[in-house]
Amino acid sequence: MNMELDEVLGRLSAAPVPPGLAEIEDRVFARVREEAAFAAQATNRLRIGAIAVVAALGLGVAAGSPVTAVAAPNTLSPFGPSSPLAPSTLLASG
Template sequence: MTTDIDAALRRLASEEHPGLATIDGTVMARIHERRHSEAAFGAPLMVMAALGAIALGVTAGMLPAAPAAAASLSPFGPSNPLAPSTLLASDR
């Protein structure tokens, strides 16, 4: 099945459709309606999300945090976790 796209486009361009004269206005009206409906729904949702984020941040900031303590890695200490003897004996 072969289709000559150029011929099909020429036929489409030569035909006059009654709805083509008003298509711009219709498209712009639908875009305006969609933006208006999304704006009416989106603004309260964004305010609620912002307030929730602020409340979460304040709550997390008020919780006491435990201070971090690093383990001692002295090379001559008895409990050196990186010593070869402890690494080899770990799987037993």
């Protein structure tokens, strides 16, 4: 097995270097720099997310808090349940 491995490694070392292999190091380091820049923005994203959560909680508490009911003024409406302007009350009183 060692002989076969030595032969394969010898053929590999004699083969020409692929052209894309020369620039792979630059591409790898460029990608590492991109990832580092993206990770540096994590605190900003975390801050914005925390603000959104606090705002959502505030809106939820405000919408779910008990509110005292205000009595609506008695208004005249021809289609209300006990309206003095209903045709039945107008005909009965006349």
